[in-house]
Amino acid sequence: MRRRAILGYGAAGVGAVALMLFVGWWQVDGPGAPAPVGQRPVALTEMDFRLTDHEDNAVGPETLIGRPTMAFFGFTYCPDVCPTTLSDISGWLDDLGDEADEMNVVFITVDPERDTVETMAEYVGYFHPAIRGWTGPEEQIARVADGFRATYERVPTGSGDYTMNHTASVFLFAASGRFVTMIDYHEPREFAVPKIRRALEEEMEGAT
Template structure:
């Protein structure tokens, strides 16, 4: 995949620091901007610990989410949030690798929206899955989960 700066990225990019990964799309009317705003608040609350956290917003809409549109979109949120986009194949592979789901849903007028997994995935520095922040859970539960994953030492998998 490619990040908003045009750099090639993948799961290995996240190794070495704890990570939050969220799947969504820039045309999302509610879940994505709400979640990215929440993530921005959580990152602000981490203070200096934010430097130990990777955050990837991975697009599930490769037809519309270009590198340029991802750069503009993530620019509205915390500067630590990276926007990743890719081809149809790269998107499918990324979603499968993180066990996220998404589906294109036609809407009136020939347009479409995307149904997608709404949780934020947490991983330790070694890339081990450490939990999820669900979209529907109380937001005050998020920061303790993030702090736990930051203090957990992970070993890189081969």
Template structure:
């Protein structure tokens, strides 16, 4: 009985953490939909203005007409971000020429450190089709709000780190939200999700 209560307690705590981080909105095998208030806005209703790692201005309206795959992170991230960017690079490689039809973006939640040049240097380690976005903190906050994501600056050992939503967001070519790929989701489930937005 005590073992069952412990398992249930741990399960509940894990579930709450996953929801807070935005990882549990859409499960790869489940069909439950989150409340509408938690769904990302359609891209056409977002209003942020950022700059990509090549120095070009980017607005969400620029993405309409092509499916979009977007991920929030930061270059000082020790594990989640490089792992996810490596996964994204692998997905793009496996998609072959179809991957060229995607807007694939990495939006920093740490614009204080992640300048255009820092993003350019960092993304040189991953698939060149991944575009990094940075800009004023207020614009990053607008982007995060539109995606219904979250981030938080957390002091640590005289410096800081960033807690942030770790899912990969997928949108259809018309800008409607399609699904989210959870952190460490198996490739067998991630790739079909991407292929569905490409159809």
């Protein structure tokens, strides 16, 4: 009798735990999960786009495979965020020194109408020499942003001018093309540089 009661309690307990687990799954991973705030980019190997770099070379996601990659979006008519990001990146690259030599660093414009190949060449010339500038037709830029789960939007500022809202994070990919992590806009150097090292180290682990 007593034993049966214990078994009964035990069964009820197992049932309760199972229910809790189910509720937990439902809320965290299941159909009840909240929509992800910022989705992760797909791997570079799953992207498909054709752009032109600032030296007029045809480039695409395959250009980046084989070396770790740091990529970000912007536009050269951007007075605050983009020069700040480019300066931050230049500083991180200086900190990394030789370690950064084997890395792709790509600035992709979200304003191809004004950012021609020549414009990109002039602009990136003012920053760290490792930084490449990529541009291309609007529909190709849209495909890049889609793969990165990035967004951009043209915003009129009056009298025919416009500015661009855009994802300002810096994306890090391993040499395999796998997405590693991202650096938020204007993130302090002490957080950014270790993140870049993670992308670099992942490459070494993959190679050995």
